[in-house]
Amino acid sequence: MTTHPALERAEALIELKRYDEAAAMLGGRLAEDPDDVRAWVKLGRCQVAAGQVEEALTTLGEALRRAPEDIGALYIYAFALRRADHLERAERWRKAEEALRQALRVDPRNSSVHALLGEFLMYNPTRRVEALALAKEAVRLDPESVDAYQALWRTAGAAGETETYTWALRQVLRLDPTDNQALYLVSSQEAHKPGTTAAQAAEVYADALAAAPDNAGLRHDLDRATYRLLRGVRWLALICVAAAGVMVDLFPEDGEAARDLPVPLGNRLWVLVVMAAVWGFGAWRRYCGLRSGVQLNVRSLVRRGRWARVVLAQAAWAMLCALLISQVPWTERSVPRILFWAGLLPTLATVWFDRRKTP
Template sequence: MTASRNVLTEQASALYSLGRIDEAKALLAKQLTASPEDFRGWTELGRCHYRLDDHEQALMAAAAALSLEPGYVDALIVRAYALRRLARIDECLATAQEAVRIAPQLWQTHAARAEALNAWQPRWPEVLEAAQEAVRLAPEETGAHYALWKAATLNGRSDLTDLAVREMLRIDPNDSFALDRRTEKELATPGMRNGRRAEVYASALAADPASDRMRAGLDGAVFQMLRGTRWLAVLSLLLAGVAVDLFPSEDDIRELPLPLGTRVYVLLLIGLLWAFGAWRRYRKMRAGVRLSVRSLLRRMFWARLVLVQAVLGTLCAVIIVAVPWTARDAPQVVFWAGLAPTLLTIWFDRPRTR
């Protein structure tokens, strides 16, 4: 029976490590109903409650474990973190210090002490010392480097925060927290273009597909890129308007219709404008960004509207140039039909670019 109980607790611990917290809780509930004396099971249940932000329940589970096995270090660590979230700071520090006293060789106890000490700004240097001790004891644990990142952030040590992120990614290239930090730093580069921004988000999302934050960032960058295509349409219309001389001065009125060679030349310029402004850029994008463009067009009305307006504006420019007009009234109507709605929506959809 004891072996069976241990197996259930180990299975729950494995599920917890995989992020399947609800399944782990269900298994532990079954285990603890049959064997309420399983202090390890209570500790694992406390960890599950903590991950689900149920800190009162986490504290109760840790207390149950400690009542069965006083001084059990893992339960003390769970208790310390739960007390910290409940703002019971003095109890939290006392619990963490007791864990360090019992097991000074474990990095987790020093990380718990660092967490407890960060409530007092004058003691932030001690937070850094505790986190550095955790890293010294376990240089191959991402959790130890996370503790260092947090302590370094409190102390304004950007060199150590960068080091912690690099080490986390060395140990686990798919660590979502470290990927987020690296992505944030890269996105903070001044003057970054939307195409590059989209590629940075796509790289982070490829490593952490479940990140809603990275998905939202990629959608925003892709939408900004789509907005840019409307300016290509506006430029195409202006180019067509100048070529046909839609609004001539009284002293210099170009004769209509334009020669065929001139019209073909202007159409070629419009095609080159789009080739270098949109098509070439789109073809050079990584596959993840191209897929995001298609996905956003399916999911977002404003993205589809942007594309429709870009196509409509460009089509109006092509009609203005391609048709051998003999008078300017009709092409002027086409010009404003393409330009006015596009400029209005460029102004109107600004709030949707956030």
């Protein structure tokens, strides 16, 4: 059957998301031939994509009045009902199921209809087993359909079938590596596995963002993982404060003579070596081992995130106190003790407080 040129041009405009132009072209075609069911269906699809759900239902009603068994019209009519907030939920669920059941009577082997019906039924807790069976049938009928696997992971998640849920998500990414929702869910699973470090989680999210750079959820989670990385540098600074306090012997044990002050230059230089090693292995080497996407996000987050800057400022303050304690040739311990507590307490006071702060 030959497709009218106006319908082909309208289809191209819909793919380009130029819905107003597509609707105008389809309106012209329907003015020529009001019984062109394909034009009514495409116009309904265009209106659904543009968010004009009420208009779409009216348009698709016209298509079904002319061709009550048209699969495309029945499918998009049910899909539009999914977004029809102006109708009672029970009513739109009932109408959608009726339309999809009718479509299955016409074409029992239609994978897309099985998948959409399964997604409708999963919202009813008493019908989730049936919904999962429909989604599995959709996958059996078309093993290369992204829509079928999307329906399967959603219905499996609703039914508590964890293994099926995880497998279906992986299949979605096999067929469409840029699928936003599947990327977000799979990345979250990987990043929240027991034992996963902040650096590993950040790399998981960075890899996913490379495939879906506009995914706001992945961007937010990458920022949180990067923030966890930055929070860790404060512990390095606190280790340096502790090392400086030990070198100066700020708190001698009872009954033991305190170390003579000032501390010899060689000891002061040696503690610098220890501090450099702490930062070299604990921060710099670790930073250089991160993937470039995570490194870029570290710098970006420091510019954008208030709490990220607070964390780095606290680490810098603690390091300043550590250097003053260890490198100034103190002749008595009162000032170094003040510096020790000044470097230690403000940081420790916020270590647990800012765990859930937005970076």
